[in-house]
Amino acid sequence: MFNVSQYLKEKRMEKGFSANKVAKVIGVSQGHLSGIENGRKNIPNEKFIEKYLQVISSNSKEYNAHVDLINKESMGKYQLGYNVTTDSMISAFSDEEVADRHTFHNKEGDLVERGFEFPINDLNYHLSNEHNAVFYKNEKLTDNQVSDIEKLIKEYLVNSYEMRENTLRDLNKEGLIDDKILDEEVKTITRKIKRIKY
Known part of the structure; x- marks a missing residue:
């Protein structure tokens, strides 16, 4: 079963971003972010995921690829918006x-x-x-x-x-x-x- 919190954490780590740095940009505490990533806390809303993806994505194509995967794998639980402000x-x-x-x-x-x-x-x-x-x-x-x-x-x-x-x-x-x-x-x-x- 797809776990969006785990997915976000894996992608953050792949990019070499620390939880503390991502948390600062998003505007939450490092402890709060870690709680979400490790499944101890629920993700507040889709806006949180979108902000998170904006931090770890290098460009619109990468961001939209994450959105495609999360929207599909979450079976309709999440309907994230695409980034169409740049490349497309x-x-x-x-x-x-x-x-x-x-x-x-x-x-x-x-x-x-x-x-x-x-x-x-x-x-x-x-x-x-x-x-x-x-x-x-x-x-x-x-x-x-x-x-x-x-x-x-x-x-x-x-x-x-x-x-x-x-x-x-x-x-x-x-x-x-x-x-x-x-x-x-x-x-x-x-x-x-x-x-x-x-």
Whole structure:
């Protein structure tokens, strides 16, 4: 039977994080965290697990892999939220992935994948394409609405990266990540923010 407390402890130890350091970042005592990890105390709520995973995960992909496993193995006991504030959304605005494939159901109901020679999955492409109207749930958007949406997306993504940078700096102060990792991550974040803004 799957034990989420044991799973969290194992993953923390694999990453080399002490219980004391993780507890500080989460905002609980080391004794309280150890009680949860060792099964003497119940996990307070899903938010606790999500905070824990944020500390021990190096990126969104790793975090979401933990979420997938816990949601599946707990048989519905936990329904953790995914981290979609970084890699998955930002790839549409970067050159890290070629966003030219689209999967859809045709008239016969068959699932079809089609390739395009333009970035069909890039939101920026659709919001800036002057030749085609933009719709949301069959509602045609005005030029002003499209412009406002683009601004909101930019602000959201920039804010999410700035929050990630602040979190990384906090982890560095706590000794959970070293200066080299921090510098590399900050450079990546700075580059991505620049790409989003311009």
